[in-house]
Every structure is written in C-alpha cells, then in structure tokens.
Amino acid sequence: MSERTRIRRLPEKAASTRADLEAVLDAARVAHVAFVHDGSPVNIPTACARDQDRLLLHGSSGSRMMRELAAGVPVCVTVTLLDGMVLARSAFESSMHYRSAMVFGTATPVAAEEKVAALRAMSEAWLPGRWATLRPPTSRELAATLVLAVPLTEWSVKVSDGPPEDPAEDLDAPVWAGVLPVLTRYGEPVPAPDLRGGPPFPAEAATWSIG
Amino acid sequence: MSERTRIRRLPEKAASTRADLEAVLDAARVAHVAFVHDGSPVNIPTACARDQDRLLLHGSSGSRMMRELAAGVPVCVTVTLLDGMVLARSAFESSMHYRSAMVFGTATPVAAEEKVAALRAMSEAWLPGRWATLRPPTSRELAATLVLAVPLTEWSVKVSDGPPEDPAEDLDAPVWAGVLPVLTRYGEPVPAPDLRGGPPFPAEAATWSIG
Secondary structure, three states: OOHHHOOOOOHHHEEOOHHHHHHHHHHOOEEEEEEEEOOEEEEEEEEEEEEOOEEEEEEEOOOHHHHHHHOOOEEEEEEEEEEEEEEOOOOOOOEEEEEEEEEEEEOEEOOHHHHHHHHHHHHHHHOOOOHHHOOOOOHHHHHOEEEEEEEOOEEEEEEEOOOOOOOHHHOOOOOOOEEEEEEEEEOOOEEOOOOOOOOOOOHHHHHOOOO | OOHHHOOOOOHHHEEOOHHHHHHHHHHOOEEEEEEEEOOEEEEEEEEEEEEOOEEEEEEEOOOHHHHHHHOOOEEEEEEEEEEEEEEOOOOOOOEEEEEEEEEEEEOEEOOHHHHHHHHHHHHHHHOOOOHHHOOOOOHHHHHOEEEEEEEOOEEEEEEEOOOOOOOHHHOOOOOOOEEEEEEEEEOOOEEOOOOOOOOOOOHHHHHOOOO
16 A cells, blocks of 8 residues: 555545455456646546456547547546435435545556457456457557556545445434445346348347446 | 646647536546645545535544645646546547546635535435435434535546547458447345334435436
8 A cells, every 4th residue: 555545534434455456447447547637637438448457448549538548647446336325314424335446657658469358358357248249340440549557556446335324413314324325236227220131139138247 | 627627638638628527527427536645646536516606515623634735735636537448449549438526726615604605515415306305414414414515617528439540551450449348336225224103215316317
C-alpha cells in the first residue's frame, strides 16, 4: 500500500485483499480514466476488463485520448458499482452501498502480436463464449484498435455494504430505515433490425453476468 | 462549447442540448471527480445530484479530498450510466450503450446558510419526499458536512443507444446480433436490523427512480 492508496476516509470500509480488488474489477464494465492534460484533469469513461494482473482498456488508434494514455501519462482509473441506497433516520447517516476500486499507474500499449489475445480476454470477461462465434478481427481492425494495459500494482478497494448506523437517540424516530438495494441485470435481448435468417440468441448468454 | 468539450471521437453520439445534460445528470447517483494532486491525477467516486444549474457533491469536512476541492482546484466530473451491451457480428463493431456527461470547472463550497437547502436538494433528487420525514440536521452535522457546487457551464454529453452497425459483408454471419439491455432498478427493501415498532416502508418510494 502506498501513501496515495491508503484509505483515509471511512477506513472501516476499506477492503484489502487482492480477491476484493478482482471481484470489483470483474463486476465492472466501465472505468473512469483520469489523467492530466495541459495541467488540467480529464476524466474519460471507457470499457474495461481485468486480464490476470492488469486492467485492459481499448479504443480507437485515432483517439487523441488513447494516444496520450499510450504515451505513458500517469492515470488514476476508478470503477464504481452502486449497490443500494442506505436510508437512515437522519439525512446525515444516510448513504449508499457501493463497491469501488482505484488503480494508479501508467498504461502500456499491448504489443501487436498480443493484441488479439487481449481483445479476446476483454470479450471473454464480458460475454464468455461469444468470441469463438465471431469471425477473427481483420488486420485493418487490429490496426485501428489500441489496447492499453494498466498493471494492478498500486490500488485500493472500498466496499460499503452495511445497514444504516443511526445513533441510539434516533432509533425511535417514526421513520422507516434500511437499505433499498440497487439491482443491475440484463433485460430482454433486442435483435438487430438487420438480423437475417435465424441465428438464435446464444445459449452461452446463460453464463453472462452484469453488475 | 469549448475546445475541451468538443467531442472528437464518435461525434455522432454527441448529444448537445441542455436537456440531454440534465437527463444524464439526473439519472446518475455517483460521479467520478478527477483532479490533480501533486501533479498526479486522482479520481474519486462520490454521490452527486443536480440542483438547477449546478452539480452538488458532498462529503466530510474532514476529508482531505473535499478540502482540496473546496480550495478551487480544477475538476473534471464525469458520470456514466451503462445501458446495454451491443452484440455485433464482429468484435470490432461490438460496443456498449451508455449515457455520459462530463463537467469541467471548479467546485465552490456552499455557504453555511445555504447548506441545509443544498442537502435537501440532494436528498430530494435521490429520494423525493424523504427529507420532510427526517429530523432536521443538527448544527454539529452541518459543520461536519462540506457541500460543493460545480457550475454547469462547461460540459459535454454523449449517448450511445443505437443497434449494432455491421458492414454489409458481415450481415450473413451465422451469429445473433442485437442489444442486450442493462437494466437498473430497486430491489426489495431490506429493513434495518434495529428498526423498532412499525414505521412502514414509505409510500413516497413509489416515486423513487434509479438508473
């Protein structure tokens, strides 16, 4: 743990194991990537997937942001999942349930010869089994895609998942208290308007999770 | 629109009206606040709520991050809502549905005499009607809470909500294509273990939305 990953606020919510970190990153589909551009903070949302000991991001080779990240500027990549609203007897004690992870480091471009494997790892993290049903990427597509890896070396994780913690003097307040869970799930699939013939919705979707 | 809020990548996904911005911010409960600390980017998730023409954030007066923000460092506050996985016939065309908003500026502390109104606005944005059922904040609680406002003056919004856009040569691939929506909703409320007597789950919850 470095000085900047030591959790100062609500340290009782700090989760500390590698498994905690991986669970949060694996549940996330979107990361917020902060970096400094011309002295000012920029904070870009982008798809993310963990692959072993690194967090993978990808985007267009033509993206100014991706090229700037690939050049090795320091980043702070944060993912957050909202899990519930905590309704205490007072506004002060009310809060939210969440899981969040913060990774500091620099992004390194994945080498050309490893790009297909990295893209497959991202696809498999999100939609296991789908990659094998798709045609391979073309060389043009690979050239148009930049994949970045941020090593999971300097990080922190925070999980808030407890009940409201009202002080004793508030417990008799005539107001409901508890947690309103926020659930994230997949809805009914919407076929593409140009879906021809009858490829059925994939059976492997039974293993796809979200949230 | 400033140079840094001009959307360069996928400009067809740029939403441009104030109503678009407000809709995205109003759906979000968590913002990622990026700022520069000792030359490095820091990216903190925190609860957010729009109040008229400003985005409100709050936290502990004792928080180093809150105090640093209150001092007026530039921030880039980004909110993102994931709405779906876009399953194209190729990995390259596959993507995600999302709504995101980015706000640049500096945070200003809400003055002591306006703090209650700002906290009420946050509560009402999240859980309409609940504030009136809670005891008022104490002076100690107000002193322990810092509320920050980021003006909605420099911002961009991006919405991705279309079907997969496969090229003609991929349309006959024997693979399902379409969108797998990601739905966010409230689950069954979980009463606090120390809930005494019978305050029922609040009727006003029927108006509470999420996602």
